[in-house]
Amino acid sequence: MATIYTHRTENVEKTWLLVAVFLAVVVGLGYFLSYVYNSPGILDIAIVFAVIMNIAGYWYSDKIALGMAKAVPADPAQYPTLNNTVENLAITAGLPKPAVYIIPDRAPNAFATGRNAKHASIAVTQGLLDMMNQTELEGVLAHEMSHIGNKDILLQSMVAVLVGFVSIVGNIFTRSLLWGGGRSRDDGEGGNILAIVGIIFIVLSPIIATLIQLAISRKREYLADASGALLTRYPDGLASALEKIEAYGRPMRTANNATAHMYISNPFGQRAVRGISALFMTHPPTEKRIAALRDMAL
Numbered sequence: 016m017a018t019i020y021t022h023r024t025e026n027v028e029k030t031w032l033l034v035a036v037f038l039a040v041v042v043g044l045g046y047f048l049s050y051v052y053n054s055p056g057i058l059d060i061a062i063v064f065a066v067i068m069n070i071a072g073y074w075y076s077d078k079i080a081l082g083m084a085k086a087v088p089a090d091p092a093q094y095p096t097l098n099n100t101v102e103n104l105a106i107t108a109g110l111p112k113p114a115v116y117i118i119p120d121r122a123p124n125a126f127a128t129g130r131n132a133k134h135a136s137i138a139v140t141q142g143l144l145d146m147m148n149q150t151e152l153e154g155v156l157a158h159e160m161s162h163i164g165n166k167d168i169l170l171q172s173m174v175a176v177l178v179g180f181v182s183i184v185g186n187i188f189t190r191s192l193l194w195g196g197g198r199s200r201d202d203g204e205g206g207n208i209l210a211i212v213g214i215i216f217i218v219l220s221p222i223i224a225t226l227i228q229l230a231i232s233r234k235r236e237y238l239a240d241a242s243g244a245l246l247t248r249y250p251d252g253l254a255s256a257l258e259k260i261e262a263y264g265r266p267m268r269t270a271n272n273a274t275a276h277m278y279i280s281n282p283f284g285q286r287a288v289r290g291i292s293a294l295f296m297t298h299p300p301t302e303k304r305i306a307a308l309r310d311m312a313l
Contacts (some may be wrong), residue, residue, distance in 0.1 A: 041062075041068070042062055042065060045058040045060065045062065046058050046061070068176065071176070072172070072176040073130055076128070076172035076173055076176050077129045077172055079172075079175065080274050080277060081116055081136060083269065084118050084126075084138055084274065085118060085119060085269050086116035088114065089139075094117065096152075097115060097144065097152070098115055100149075100152060100153055101115050101156055104156055108164055108246055110163060110164055113160075113163060114137070116137070116139075117138070117140075117144075118139065118140040118141065118269065119140075119141055120140040120141060120142055120267045120268050121140070121142040122140055122265055123140055123259060123260045123263055124139075124267060124280055125140065125156070125159055125279050126138055126159065127167075127168050128171065129168045131166075135163045135168055137156065137159045137160070137163075140267070143155065146263070150249060150251075151255050151256035151259065152256070153247050154243060154253030154254070154255070154256045155256050155279060157243035157244070158239050158242075158243035158279055159243075159279065161239040161243045162235070164242065165235070165238060165242060167235050167239065171276060171277045172277070174276060175276075175277060237304065240307065244311050250309070251308070251309070253308055254305045257301050257304055257305050261280070261302075263284075270283050278298075280298060280301065
């Protein structure tokens with residue numbers, strides 16, 4: 016039977032797998048481009064780039080995610096309730112208190128990030144603080160604290176960096192197509208290969224990015240919901256918070272494909288999820304999460 020400990024082990028294994036895949040993809044692209052442009056130095060640059068990106072992903076992915084969300088530190092003097100609630104939940108969970116951030120956005124949402132429990136951060140939107148009562152706020156924060164305790168945060172942060180890289184490579188191929196290039200102006204073979212691969216990559220890059228995010232599994236949201244409810248001993252708090260987030264429906268101003276999977280709820284707005292598109296969403300349906308929490312309260 017799967018337990019919280021097997022989930023944590025799986026997260027560590029998935030993180031290392033992502034690192035290995037990242038290295039392989041970058042080196043493979045470097046080899047391909049070095050052939051097309053007849054420049055062996057490109058492969059060397061790709062190897063160095065892959066190593067640097069993995070190191071940066073491990074050490075700085077949380078700062079990158081917080082920066083993309085435009086999050087700023089939550090001053091304890093200005094946000095005493097928020098900081099005290101986070102501290103109390105951290106004590107209850109047996110974890111160090113994470114750094115607390117505010118995202119200046121009216122849409123209610125939150126996420127946790129960091130490489131481990133000692134270097135973790137929780138960011139919440141101003142809209143979440145304005146909309147939630149104390150039990151609902153505790154439910155959301157307990158959910159994010161569970162991501163920290165379950166070791167979801169490093170995997171989520173590394174995925175954000177990897178998905179961002181996919182977008183960058185897609186942009187590079189787009190520019191290559193616009194400006195041309197290849198092994199030789201007289202030999203169109205290299206240019207034709209680049210054009211074909213570029214077109215394929217441009218078309219598939221959004222799907223690749225989504226599949227990478229889905230690879231970390233929707234189960235982590237259900238598990239964080241359950242773990243958070245156990246932490247507060249009040250599943251209805253998180254269920255009510257999710258209902259308010261669902262009802263708001265509108266997207267965040269700082270919504271980004273690279274970090275969408277990190278939030279407690281889809282930052283592009285649940286109302287945008289309709290029909291078959293729901294199959295490719297990084298979050299399970301909110302109504303199912305609420306139903307599971309209500310069942311816990313019975």
